[in-house]
Amino acid sequence: MKHMKKISLAAMMSVAVIMPSLAETRITYKSAKTTSSYYQMAVQISEAMKAGTEGEIIVTVEESQGSVQNVMEVRARGGDYVFTTPPALVRLAKAGKAMFEGKGDPKFNEIRALFPIPSLTMHFVVSSESGVTSFAGLEGKKILLGKGSFGAKEGAKYLKLFGLESKVELANVELSNAVPALKNGQIDGFVTAGSWPAPNVIEAAASTGVHVLSLSNDQIKASKRSELTIPAGTYAGQENDITTTSLPVVAYTTTAMDDDTAYSLTKTYWEQKEKMGVSAAWWNGVDKGLMANIEGQIHPGAVRYYVEKGYSLTDAQK
Known part of the structure; x- marks a missing residue:
């Protein structure tokens, strides 16, 4: 009988151990x-x-x-x-x-x-030193789009839509090096897509000083993407809301x-x-x-x- 009680107790303990995993x-x-x-x-x-x-x-x-x-x-x-x-x-x-x-x-x-x-939020980031405040100002500037990503493809699409396809010099630099390249003047700006606030934009704004471009209503309509507002103060030095697009x-x-x-x-x-x-x-x-x-x-x-x-x-x- 004692042996049976031991077996029963062991069985109960086994069930007790198993139960949490079943839940x-x-x-x-x-x-x-x-x-x-x-x-x-x-x-x-x-x-x-x-x-x-x-x-x-x-x-x-x-x-x-x-x-x-x-x-x-x-x-x-x-x-x-x-x-x-x-x-x-x-x-x-x-x-x-x-x-x-x-x-x-x-x-x-x-x-x-x-x-x-x-x-996925589009960011068109330019250095404060570039003096660029609109897409028209990108003409003649060196911009990093990156390769293969949604942001790179979307950025290239927007340059074409806004009449800048052959008027912007595209930098042959990896997107992961965008912030250092912006700091040392290799590029005037970069395009990135991701959740906001974007870590690379935070870094660039804090260390270099940047301006993130806003899109006009017509540009947003032409992009066929959803409109999204990045509130003022999201990035260092950002005094106004940024109107951009998102996926x-x-x-x-x-x-x-x-x-x-x-x-x-x-x-x-x-x-x-x-x-x-x-x-x-x-x-x-x-x-x-x-x-x-x-x-x-x-x-x-x-x-x-x-x-x-x-x-x-x-x-x-x-």
């Missing part, structure tokens, strides 16, 4: 390259989820080579998969267009949004995720956002206004949270 919900969050600010955001979200749910949701961050890869992996992933991408890529995937042509999959139609994260970025999952998990992820994200903003200012640019950037349907579990909180959702989002 955990494990999520894979696929974001960006480890060198990207979006990877840092993913790590912050992972930490926020653990803290906000007292360990009930554990998020593992995976490095990604880009948003297209994130969308493509939907085909082989399950209900524990969360990824980030601009809404436009989800639309293209569902339609089987552009980079998704010939690679369509029924699972693309199961993609659902959870919440917006900081947008929205959203965290998505699929209908394979259960409603309760989607609800908890969304609820915890918004409840922890203010705390995240204390350590990383880019979270302070996220508010209810970015909900309008979500195209198509939001996951039913996330919808439940937004309805509870009185968020205004479109019929398409529901």
Whole structure:
């Protein structure tokens, strides 16, 4: 009998050890390259989820080579998969267009949004010494666009749209060297895209003195991107708001995720956002206004949270 009691006690202790792990919900969050600010955001979200749910949701961050890869992996992933991408890529995937042509999959139609994260924000940065205060002033100047990134492609597009394509000298310098190149006068300015405030722009503004160009209403319209305002005081020496463009970025999952998990992820994200903003200012640019950037349907579990909180959702989002 004593032997049986020992076995029972051992079994109970075993169950007690196992139970906490059974209560955990494990999520894979696929974001960006480890060198990207979006990877840092993913790590912050992972930490926020653990803290906000007292360990009930554990998020593992995976490095990604880009948003297209994130969308493509939907085909082989399950209900524990969360990824980030601009809404436009989800639309293209569902339609089987552009980079998704010939690679369509029924699972693309199961993609659902959870919440917006900081947008890719265009920064046209020029040194104070250059005297440039508008796009017209870039003529004859040496500008660094970088290579291969969204910011580089978008920057080249804007130079062409604004009649500057052959009037600006493009610097053959890596974007990672933009700030030193600006300091020593190798370049007059650089173009970068990322969440705001952008770390390289903060560094340049604090050490060199810069002016970040604003776009006019006509220029924003020509760009076919979303308008975004960077408030005055965001960067050292910035006395006025900066009007620029952005590419929205959203965290998505699929209908394979259960409603309760989607609800908890969304609820915890918004409840922890203010705390995240204390350590990383880019979270302070996220508010209810970015909900309008979500195209198509939001996951039913996330919808439940937004309805509870009185968020205004479109019929398409529901």
